[in-house]
Amino acid sequence: MTRANVSSQSNEQRTDSKLKRFGIRAWRYISSPARIKQLIVSAAMYILLIGLAFVFIYPFLYMFVTSLKSNSDLGNYAVQWIPSSLKFENYSIVTNVKLLNYWKYAKNTLIVTVLSTFGHIMAGSFVGYGFARFRFPFKKILFGLVMLAFIVPTTTLIVPLYITYSRLAWLDTYLPLIVPTIFGFGLNGALYIFLFRQFYLTLPKDLENAALIDGCSFFKTYWKIVFPLAQSTLVVAMVLSVVWHWNDAYEPGIYVRLTNLQFLPPRIRTIVSMANAPSEDMFDLMQQLGLDDGEDTLNNAVVMAGATLISAPVLVFFAFAQKKFIQGIERSGITGE
């Protein structure tokens, strides 16, 4: 009996003191200067991040919210972020009434984007590897040419380029947009060569040497070892190329004039001009579809709906692509670097 009592008492005491000790330890942990500093730092970082994120996300928010506004909301300055009613009709207007012709133009843009991105990645990693690893005659001059191609904007070379492509009978096809990418030209093509060169410069040579000693041919070494190692750079190059090609309107607008082959981004101008001054057949079309004509249907909200639809594929693409950014991939498998 007594024994049991004593033991239970001591147990209580023990738990009590345990609690106390835990409390003291917890308090010490929370109130330790290092911990407080860490808390303050992380809080400051999140505040900074959220503030900056707001600045960056603003154009999208503006675009998306405006695209859901009704005409009365558009004119009302009190309604900035939360529309009184969500008008999803704007989206059906912009796709239906021959304004955007979304799927057709999206398909055209997609074809060019995918093919030229492929070309840029292949050319960039291949040529960049050559510049990073080997010594050969005229290397400096050739790299100077890469930099020159990077510096000189296409806008200043457009006339001779146009002449070249018209001689090749490539106008009104997608060839002038796709073929140069395979050779490291095209939209910012030289940047990809430069990007991959910079990456390969940081890559240790040891793996390639090991492959060489094992009897791997140099081309196989490139394809089986170097190319896969460049994965993080590949993702970056892919993101850049896809986004730039999707949004590009300058060169396509000059080489490709047939309406059938047009691309998505320039359509926004058509929508804007229609919203500002609807043409006659526009009114006819609207009446046929039973929509009110005038400002109630065609307004800034419709323009923004079009803009949202145009940029949506890129946003979705990036949401998937950014998962490939993983910190500190052990890329070489070599210890003691």
Added chain:
Amino acid sequence: MADNKTVKRRRKRLTMATKEKLKGLLFVSPFIVGCCAFFLYPIILSFLLSFGDVTNIIGFQIELYGLDNYSNAFFQDTEFMPKFYEVVGNTFIEFPLKLIAALIIAIMVNKDIKGKSLFRIAFFIPFLLGSGEVMNQLLNQGVDRQVLSVADGKIIPYNVLMYFGGNIMETVSTIFGKIVTVLWGSGVQILLFLSGLQSISPALYEAARIDGATEWEIFWKVTIPMISPMLLLNFVYTIVDGFTNMQNPLLAYIQQKGFKEAKFGFGAAMGWIYFLFIGVLVAIVFAIMKKYMHTNEAEEVKKRRDKSKRIFTIERTKNRF
């Protein structure tokens, strides 16, 4: 027959150096082909044009007459030089702002924070909307000025604003608009920095921490040297982009003169002055960065040097660690 054999033997006996040359040329061959097909003709034509003008548009025949176009651009044209200064000034202001903001954001987004992917998507949204038509449309509606609008009294209270008066408010909101556009334009830089940061092995950080380095030291002694190749790329990209993006007033002017008013020669000459200037800037950046760039080649050279001096450098290495 005998000749053939000797030829074959000779081919087999290529030295390592020749092999390397051939391999290198093979790897850059797509670029050489592309140069001949799509780049050399336009660039040479434009270079020649800058010393003359087109006499017959249909055949694109060129007559050369010397440096007139260049002297025109420098001394007679009233708009070229002021626009040139404006663009140079803008780029030099934007350059450090963009890069520092991009580096800070890239480092934060690279950390293991909560909602990492959401933040990443957020920071790339202006880049994803692009410098293209959609963004132009948004800018036409004044989105850049709305973000940090001073006029609505959220950032600076009304009383203070009243005190300043309209003029200063206008300037402040213009400055805020500029900052916002600079931030929005830093998407590519963030992306390039991020890819550089990701190629740093975590083992390096671990080693530095074990050796008792503070975060600040780690940043300067590990992060910056390891991303130095990306830093060079980013410097060059930011310079080139600052000078050649579509919104650039000077390029618009060159285009207007060169194509809309059909003064091909004059346009080309202005273009070449411009390229030369950018080229010199890029060359300077290359020359400066070459010293500090941390690459495998530089490392090898250093190792070789250290090996040859090993006997004498024991003391120094001890001090270094």
